[in-house]
Amino acid sequence: xxxxxxxxxxxxxxxxxxxxxxxxxxxxPPAARGARPSGGGGGAxxxxxPGGGGKPRKPITPVKVSQGRSWGPxxxxxxxxxxxxxxxxxxIYAVSVGPKDYKEMAAGISGISDFRKSDPKLTNTRSHKSGxxxxxxxxxxxxxxxxxxxxxxxxxxxxxxxxxxxxxxxxHGAVWVTYRPDLPKDQIDALASKVRGQEFTxxxxxxxxxxxxxxxxxxxxxxxxxxxxDRIDEFIRALxxxxxxxxxxxxxxxxxxxxxxxxxxxxxxxxxx
Amino acid sequence: xxxxxxxxxxxxxxxxxxxxxxRRALVVTSAVVAAVLVVIAAFxxxxxxxxxxxxxxxxxxxxxxxxxxSHHAQAVEMSxxxxxxxxxxxxxxxxxxxxxxxQAQIGMMQTWLRDWHLGPTGHQPQMSWMTDGASLVHDGxxxxxxxxADMTKLRNATGSEFDHLFLRLMQxxxxxxxxxxxxxxxxxxxxxxxxxxxxxxxxxxxxxEFIQQILTKIGA
Numbered sequence: 001x002x003x004x005x006x007x008x009x010x011x012x013x014x015x016x017x018x019x020x021x022x023x024x025x026x027x028x029p030p031a032a033r034g035a036r037p038s039g040g041g042g043g044a045x046x047x048x049x050p051g052g053g054g055k056p057r058k059p060i061t062p063v064k065v066s067q068g069r070s071w072g073p074x075x076x077x078x079x080x081x082x083x084x085x086x087x088x089x090x091x092i093y094a095v096s097v098g099p100k101d102y103k104e105m106a107a108g109i110s111g112i113s114d115f116r117k118s119d120p121k122l123t124n125t126r127s128h129k130s131g132x133x134x135x136x137x138x139x140x141x142x143x144x145x146x147x148x149x150x151x152x153x154x155x156x157x158x159x160x161x162x163x164x165x166x167x168x169x170x171x172h173g174a175v176w177v178t179y180r181p182d183l184p185k186d187q188i189d190a191l192a193s194k195v196r197g198q199e200f201t202x203x204x205x206x207x208x209x210x211x212x213x214x215x216x217x218x219x220x221x222x223x224x225x226x227x228x229x230d231r232i233d234e235f236i237r238a239l240x241x242x243x244x245x246x247x248x249x250x251x252x253x254x255x256x257x258x259x260x261x262x263x264x265x266x267x268x269x270x271x272x273x
Numbered sequence: 274x275x276x277x278x279x280x281x282x283x284x285x286x287x288x289x290x291x292x293x294x295x296r297r298a299l300v301v302t303s304a305v306v307a308a309v310l311v312v313i314a315a316f317x318x319x320x321x322x323x324x325x326x327x328x329x330x331x332x333x334x335x336x337x338x339x340x341x342x343s344h345h346a347q348a349v350e351m352s353x354x355x356x357x358x359x360x361x362x363x364x365x366x367x368x369x370x371x372x373x374x375x376q377a378q379i380g381m382m383q384t385w386l387r388d389w390h391l392g393p394t395g396h397q398p399q400m401s402w403m404t405d406g407a408s409l410v411h412d413g414x415x416x417x418x419x420x421x422a423d424m425t426k427l428r429n430a431t432g433s434e435f436d437h438l439f440l441r442l443m444q445x446x447x448x449x450x451x452x453x454x455x456x457x458x459x460x461x462x463x464x465x466x467x468x469x470x471x472x473x474x475x476x477x478x479x480x481x482e483f484i485q486q487i488l489t490k491i492g493a
Contacts, residue, residue, distance in 0.1 A: 082311055089315025102392060153350060154413060156421065196421065197413025198399075199343045233396075241393040248380065252350030256428060 102242035106220055109234050115141050116219035123219040126171055126245065130264060133164050139178050139206050139214055140167050141221045146262040151254035152176070154197045157204040164262035165255045169202060170218040173244025174251055175236050178206035178214045179227075187212075187227035194232065199251050200240045204258070217243035327389040334466050335391050336402025337457040338382040341473075342393070344415050344453065345375040345382075348446050351419065354427060355439050361491065364436055367483055371443070374476060381469060403456035417449015436491060440484050447477040447484075 106112055115137075116123045122136070128147040135143055140163050149168035150161050166176050177191055191213065195203040206214065211223035215232060217239035224231060255263040328334035348371055355368035386393055400406030400415055409416050419427070419442045430438050454474045461467060 082315070085308075085311045086315040086318055089312055089317075090319035092316065092319075153347065153424075154421075193413060195413075197343075197410075197415070197418060199346045237392075237394050237396050247383075250346055250349065250376075252346060253353055256425070 102238050105234070105238035109222060109231050109238065111222060111224070111231065112235070113141075113221045114219065115221070129164075131164075131262065133167075133262075135163055135167070137221065138208065138210075139163065139176065139216055139221075141216050142170065142219050143167055145171065146264070148263055148265055149251075149254040150202060151256045152202040152251035153199045154195055155202045155256065156192045156196050157202065157258050159205065159258035160207065160260050161202075161204045161258050162255075162260050162262040166202075166204075166216075169251065169254065170216060170243070171245050172249050172251055173200050173241045173247070174217070175201050175240045175243075176216040177201065177203040177232075178209060178216065179203075180209040180212050181205045181207055183212050183227070190227040191232075194236060198236075198240075201236065202251075218245055219243065328391075328463060328466075329389075330391055330395065331397055331402075333402045333457060333460045334463050335386065335389065335395060336397060336400075337453070337461075337466065337470075338385050339393060339395055340399055340402070340415060341450070341453060341457075342379045342382050343399075344418065344446075344450055345379050347418055348372075348375050348443065348450070349379075350424075351427065351439060351442060351446070355435075358431065358435050359439065360432070361436050361487065363483075363487055363490075364439065367480065367487065368439070371480065378469065378473065381465075385465065400453075402460075403453065404460070406456065409452075415449065416452050417446045419446065433491060437488075440488050444481060444484050447481050451477050 100108075106114065123142040125143050127144045129144045130146065133144055133146075145167035146162065146164035147168075148165055149172055150165040152169040152172065152174035170176060177195055179188060179191060183191075191203060195201045209223075212225050213227060213229075213232070214221060214223045215235045217235070220235070220239055220243060222231060222235045257263060352368040352372035352375075356365055356372065359365050359368065383393060398407055398410070399413075400410050403409070412420065414420060423438075423442055427435065427438050427442060451474050454470045454477075457466060457470050458474075461470075
């Protein structure tokens, strides 16, 4: 901020208020003084000014206070001000109106369980293990998993699938929709219509579920009573793809068979339904 | 500012003493008004920059990027099956080309969404970015997509049955994809989107010819 223009100098000269006052009271600018004898209208009021006595004084070099405005710095400060305001304004805009981060979206869903917050140790555990794996949650939401993932290209499975394969799909960014097998058929169909053809989703029955419907993404779970619950769409919108720990890795090429025994690599083909 | 006000008061004001407060009030008021205007302008500029520099949340371009990514993903899935199962060299070549091109294009479209500060998922129904698009979705399937039953058949098919089924399904898939591409080209001027959409149409038209050639060769 080095302002070394002549205009800048003049503005600095006038800045101490004390000096200004003194100047204003004592030394009238020559132009004003010269105007007085001619009986200009301004003369009358000026006599009343304290300390402005009419007696001639030694002419203090008149510091010309207003040498035109100092447009240089004014323009500069204005420009800086506008830029700063624009940056701040944009920030306010981005925070208040801009698109929300998926974690914010998820946090806004009432009743959601966020295991990334409550149990980061679990959600950071993601090794490949063969065979059966015990999970603390039912259905599971994260943890070690089978080397093969369950196909999650909008697959609607009509029988239970292996947790160990399903958890791997969650790691890829899938939302896994599960329902208690006694869910009325119209609700099962309603759920299926949210899944079928929608990659990065899959659906399967889950016997023993403590609620009629449960949705899982890596580290997140939401249990609801009814397929008409708006939070189902919110959960899918917030976490499908977004919850992936391996962006770019897809949902195809996975296990398409059902059954609770984890499917290892060589068991994938052929499959039936 | 205060300099000019003092000076002006001395020079011009007849009633010297009551003037300064009024002047000061005027200056303060105009400063506040100016500041408010600047903030409003900046907010507007932010909104403008955000909405104009790149497609928005419910734009045609974002809808296309999201839906075409899913559409492509199924073509990749089918092509990977073909690479795994087919014994026809030209069919395997075609499948490799489709899998590589479309997976790369998924990456480009997902990158657009990130660049546009948009998520990979929208809240609009599939295909609603395209005129009459929602009516083209049947049972969750966008134009040309294979049903779950078709995919199961494909996974279970072998030999020439597989080859025929794959080529037929991919033919439908490409035709549907080209239809979606034409839908976005009719409504966007976004340079990258136009560029990629046109190259998709060109590639897939060429691949349709290739599919036809293989079908003719293996006896459709």
